[in-house]
Amino acid sequence: MYSLSQTQTLSIPPAEVWKFISLPSNLNLITPPDMEFQIIGDPPTRIFAGQLIEYRVKVPVLGKTSWLTEIKYMEEGVSFVDEQRVGPYKLWIHRHVIEPLDGGTRMTDDIRYALPYGLLGRLAHFMFVRRNLNRIFQYRKEKLPRILQGSRV
Secondary structure, eight states: OEEEEEEEEESSOHHHHHHHHTOGGGGGGGSOGGGOOEESSSOOSSOOTTOEEEEEEEETTTEEEEEEEEEEEEETTTEEEEEEEESSSSEEEEEEEEEEETTEEEEEEEEEEEOSSHHHHHHHIIIIIHHHHHHHHHHHHHHHHHHHHHTTO
16 A cells, blocks of 8 residues: 655635535646546536546556546535546545635645555556656646636636
């Protein structure tokens, strides 16, 4: 089992951050273009506990793959958890949390994940999975403030 955690401070009110992160179609805006992220079917207008969302995404080595997530838990305006049901990971649990700060919001992503294929999965993690996940979340960290601050102008 592996973990990845990222926290960032945004000079945006929590309600605006929540409005953005709880809209599944916005995930495309904060995903690196080379991943060719695409929601299958009509994008949901908001998330709710129990919701299933299907994506297609380009994953290194595997190519284009389906990814089905379920919103397992949601506390309106505060947090939600998505879990992979079908996809490239053996286990994927991603918790999104926003907290009010003086003059803005602290946003935290906590991910717990495991790879299939035993030793081969561990080798893949060492060689490229961990690095790729860090790249994806760094991209989000850089892109999110620009998008949110641009929407306030």
